Amino acid sequence: MNRKIIVLDTTLRDGEQVPGAKLNVNQKVEFAQQLKRLRVDMIEAGFPASSEGDFQAVQEIARSVGDAVSITALARAVKGDIDAVYNSIKLAQNPFIHIVLGTSNIHVEKKFNRSKDAVMQQGVDAVKYAKTLLPHVQYSTEDASRSEFEYLWKTIEAVVKAGATIINVPDTVGYAVPEEFGDLIRRINDRLKNLNPDVILSVHCHNDLGMATANTLSAIKNGAEKVECTINGLGERAGNTSLEEVVMGLKVRENFYQASTGIKTPELLRTSRLLTYLTGLDVQVNKAITGENAFAHSSGIHQDGLLKDKQVYEIIEPEEVGAESMELILTARSGRHAFKNAVEKMGFEIGDAEDFEVLFDKFLKLADSKKEVYDHDVFYLVTNHRMMDVSSGHLYELEAFQVVTNDVYPTATVKLRKGGEIFKDSAVGDGPIDALYTVIKTLVGLDVELKDYKINSLSRGKEAIGRVNIRIAYQDKVYSGRAMDTDIIKASAMAFLNGINAVLLDVTNESLSPVN
Numbered sequence: 001m002n003r004k005i006i007v008l009d010t011t012l013r014d015g016e017q018v019p020g021a022k023l024n025v026n027q028k029v030e031f032a033q034q035l036k037r038l039r040v041d042m043i044e045a046g047f048p049a050s051s052e053g054d055f056q057a058v059q060e061i062a063r064s065v066g067d068a069v070s071i072t073a074l075a076r077a078v079k080g081d082i083d084a085v086y087n088s089i090k091l092a093q094n095p096f097i098h099i100v101l102g103t104s105n106i107h108v109e110k111k112f113n114r115s116k117d118a119v120m121q122q123g124v125d126a127v128k129y130a131k132t133l134l135p136h137v138q139y140s141t142e143d144a145s146r147s148e149f150e151y152l153w154k155t156i157e158a159v160v161k162a163g164a165t166i167i168n169v170p171d172t173v174g175y176a177v178p179e180e181f182g183d184l185i186r187r188i189n190d191r192l193k194n195l196n197p198d199v200i201l202s203v204h205c206h207n208d209l210g211m212a213t214a215n216t217l218s219a220i221k222n223g224a225e226k227v228e229c230t231i232n233g234l235g236e237r238a239g240n241t242s243l244e245e246v247v248m249g250l251k252v253r254e255n256f257y258q259a260s261t262g263i264k265t266p267e268l269l270r271t272s273r274l275l276t277y278l279t280g281l282d283v284q285v286n287k288a289i290t291g292e293n294a295f296a297h298s299s300g301i302h303q304d305g306l307l308k309d310k311q312v313y314e315i316i317e318p319e320e321v322g323a324e325s326m327e328l329i330l331t332a333r334s335g336r337h338a339f340k341n342a343v344e345k346m347g348f349e350i351g352d353a354e355d356f357e358v359l360f361d362k363f364l365k366l367a368d369s370k371k372e373v374y375d376h377d378v379f380y381l382v383t384n385h386r387m388m389d390v391s392s393g394h395l396y397e398l399e400a401f402q403v404v405t406n407d408v409y410p411t412a413t414v415k416l417r418k419g420g421e422i423f424k425d426s427a428v429g430d431g432p433i434d435a436l437y438t439v440i441k442t443l444v445g446l447d448v449e450l451k452d453y454k455i456n457s458l459s460r461g462k463e464a465i466g467r468v469n470i471r472i473a474y475q476d477k478v479y480s481g482r483a484m485d486t487d488i489i490k491a492s493a494m495a496f497l498n499g500i501n502a503v504l505l506d507v508t509n510e511s512l513s514p515v516n
């Protein structure tokens with residue numbers, strides 16, 4: 001039978017310790033509400049002794065989601081911190097106090113400059129005090145993976161006897177490796193179950209060597225019952241264990257781990273994107289589960305395999321984590337099957353084999369010059385190739401633009417071409433992009449709604465290329481467009497036009513009735 005693993009999310013505590021990730025009270029509550037929808041078991045909401053603002057944020061989180069999720073917050077082994085935690089979380093239904101104190105020689109000797117016995121006694125006193133406030137107390141043996149095992153165990157034994165109900169074993173500096181960390185957890189678990197089988201064994205890993213997920217999974221295999229993670233792996237330095245990776249690791253390899261979580265996985269991507277939006281900290285494109293390319297396939301052999309059977313190159317259905325279905329990106333590495341699929345998806349019929357080879361050759365030339373080939377490029381390619389007249393006069397191209405931005409009237413002037421016709425106009429907006437998109441919308445006469453606008457730098461330095469991704473809604477459908485350029489205003493305009501052309505293609509596809 002599967003063991004149920006308890007998931008604690010510490011994005012709002014360890015994650016928020018990252019430079020640039022500071023959130024205000026409203027943002028923290030908004031994120032905590034999403035964590036509730038994701039069905040995490042516990043939220044570590046902050047470090048209330050650190051500032052009045054964090055105290056208030058923890059208190060608001062306890063008030064707003066503490067009915068459904070167990071809430072904790074972090075304290076050093078000092079009375080003032082423990083009081084701050086208690087006072088900020090006490091309104092939640094299942095609150096518990098989290099106390100941290102180092103056990104490694106380097107912490108005891110260098111950070112505290114005290115004897116091992118004195119530090120251990122400080123931990124015991126802290127737990128005893130916390131127990132006068134709440135029945136549940138978690139104790140973290142900071143830097144456990146670099147601690148001498150017998151002192152680590154002596155500390156665990158002492159704090160459990162003092163009343164700790166959860167023992168959390170952190171790999172604070174991401175030093176552990178999976179076999180060794182799994183072994184440490186197995187040894188602790190063996191002794192802990194003899195000492196008090198009701199005490200929960202938890203782990204908290206960091207990613208300094210890129211092994212946080214592997215270490216956490218190894219700990220689960222060796223008896224850990226609770227894991228501490230963050231969304232997008234956000235956290236001190238190289239980050240914490242990524243929640244989405246551990247949860248999906250257990251789900252995909254359930255037979256191996258014989259363990260599962262209660263996480264509602266279709267909420268994973270939404271949670272990741274909300275965090276990116278709130279912090280402004282992007283996820284790397286190739287990040288497992290939540291990266292932009294996690295379900296995108298661009299090489300011909302893979303695309304061919306996927307079109308024959310998705311399982312050839314897919315271990316997770318994108319919908320399982322809340323992503324749209326797999327994306328086949330057409331590039332110069334795509335093969336005939338993927339190109340044929342794109343052409344057919346547009347409603348065109350594939351001609352005879354010889355004709356298709358000529359068309360495919362044109363596609364490769366275009367792909368070599370363009371990096372990525374979009375639907376409207378394929379449309380142009382096919383229609384031009386077949387000497388149909390439908391493309392001229394059908395899609396918009398950017399002829400010229402000018403954007404003037406200031407505090408009063410950010411203004412954009414745009415000239416578009418559609419076949420032989422030229423359209424030009426100007427508009428003001430709330431900012432340069434708003435002005436640009438307002439004038440484009442007026443020129444094309446489509447009432448689209450901008451749902452999402454994202455800009456990334458693809459390289460460094462003053463020649464950096466900006467890539468803009470947009471999503472627009474038209475009637476009840478959502479379309480996307482992207483474009484890259486060293487001029488980010490131009491990339492913004494082209495991405496929006498690509499989205500609009502995708503709408504036009506969709507709307508007019510049937511009436512065009514492409515022929516052989």
Ligand SMILES: CC(=O)SCCNC(=O)CCNC(=O)[C@H](O)C(C)(C)COP(=O)(O)OP(=O)(O)OC[C@H]1O[C@@H](n2cnc3c(N)ncnc32)[C@H](O)[C@@H]1OP(=O)(O)O
Pocket residue numbers: 014017047049050051074075076077078100101102111112142172236
């Ligand atoms: C591994 C982790 O992630 S631990 C959590 C990290 N999170 C944070 O640090 C939260 C933000 N921190 C803060 O706001 C502040 O550092 C505070 C409020 C905690 C403390 O601020 P200050 O009182 O100004 O102390 P400062 O941060 O400069 O130094 C830390 C002090 O706490 C002591 N300390 C460190 N860890 C612990 C602990 N676990 N238990 C008890 N004391 C501790 C240090 O020895 C030092 O004490 P000293 O002044 O006697 O040398």
Ligand SMILES: CC(C)C(=O)C(=O)O
Pocket residue numbers: 014074100140142143168170171172173204206
């Ligand atoms: C507070 C503890 C669990 C921590 O964040 C760490 O040791 O990394």
Ligand SMILES: [Mg+2]
Pocket residue numbers: 014170172204206236240
């Ligand atoms: Mg940590």
